[in-house]
Amino acid sequence: MIPISYWRNRRSYTALMGSRCRACGAEYFPPVRVCRKCKSRDIEPREMPRKGTLITYTKLTEPAEEFGKQTPVYLGLIELSNGVKLVSTLADVSESELNEGAPVSMVIRRWTEEGPTGIIYYGYKFKVDAAYSMS
């Protein structure tokens, strides 16, 4: 993690700040400068919905070294309720719940840390909704 880069993008990392095209209404995460669909440059910031469904996931046994302490990393491909897709680490995983279409919600969790005395970076992760877990 690059500290200033983290700070620069903090709204995206902690509040899923993305973009909305004022011309055609298309929404994006991460933020865009040009609308992919209508090519408009009239773009405004827009928080993404914090709920969605799990499309699929993978269990990663060899993550990049800064995530080594979290091995295995569960990585999900998620479709938010507005149709935007994102890739996120999954939190509090019970593998039997990781089914296609499972409802998931954003939570704030520890991403990485710079040693015992350094910066701790927090950001979004997603977890399967409690109601689904109990059903």
Added chain:
Amino acid sequence: MNRVFIRSVGLVPVGEHWEKGLADLMYEAASNALLAAPGIKPDKIIVGNMFSGYAEHQEQLGSLLASTLGMAGVSAIKVEAACGSGGVAVHEGYLSIKSGEYENVLVVGVEKMKDMGTGKATKALSMAESAEYTQVAGASFISLNALLSKVYMAHYGRKDEEMASFPVIAHRNGVTAAHAQFRKEITVKDVLSSAIIADPIRLLSSPPAGDGAAAVLLSSKGGEVEVLASEVATNQFIFQERENLLDFMASRIASSRAVAKAGIGVSMIDFMEVHDAFPVVAALALESIGISKPGMAPIDAMNGRFNCDGELPIGTFGGLKARGHPVGATGAYQVAEAYLQLSGGAGKNQIGGAKIGLTHNVGGIDSTCAVHVLRSAI
């Protein structure tokens, strides 16, 4: 406009070169090519490389290679497009000659992966993806390919044993390839019982880390192989942003343009070096080029269509899986291998009667794609 030919090639066997640095690897590949083309003096050098700065704290590889060859003064640059760096470097060499500005261009792809160890190499490979929005979320390059594999397999109902046909083909072809990293056959059972790295991708369905360098000497003055077309295209950079994750748009655009510019039909291609980094990438490559119907490439592979004695051989020297995948060098290896096939120099890996070959090299998950169509000029 000038026509572009391949005059000679030089290959370093892919593997663990603890005793050789970046300059040593580049020098070895370049020297092999230059010694095979006496009297040819390159007036431009292009180096394809992905992460020499991160891995070896070395940039400016163009000038480094020029001086290493005793050619300081010559025009020299490095180009980068992640795992597609080698193919893009050949493309830039092609354009240099096509434009009429240069007559002989030495293209070298190089990567030094082993020095930095697995953890750092995993980080280095993830640099193909968005630093601000993909790497931060804990996604490694393999894990994104794992997600893509799952989407592909769920959409088309493909099974692990069908996907495993690709590494089996690659390893079979690597056995007799002198420059291949792995020269040992494997079975579908071996693939499916190897360690899981990111489900469904296993150790034997992902490419090995290796050091390597490959050189291709391009010339306007003739050679045994002509480069008929060289095309580069891009897909939406962040993989998960794509509306259809299974559309390899860069591969589709680059290959259709290349085939059209070469003035051939896909059915005229005798063999292909495809970017078979993972089974799903090989499958989507073959489908986007129009070789297999959507979802059917693993079945075609299982039925022997892509074997060396099949209808359309792929990865004729082992592909990324068995020849190895020194990332920024891979695209240059592919073009060099196509040269060997089309000039009759492929030895035990020779595809009989090969006249036209296609190489397909991608950076990231189809974020950049370089395609070449080559024809025997003997």
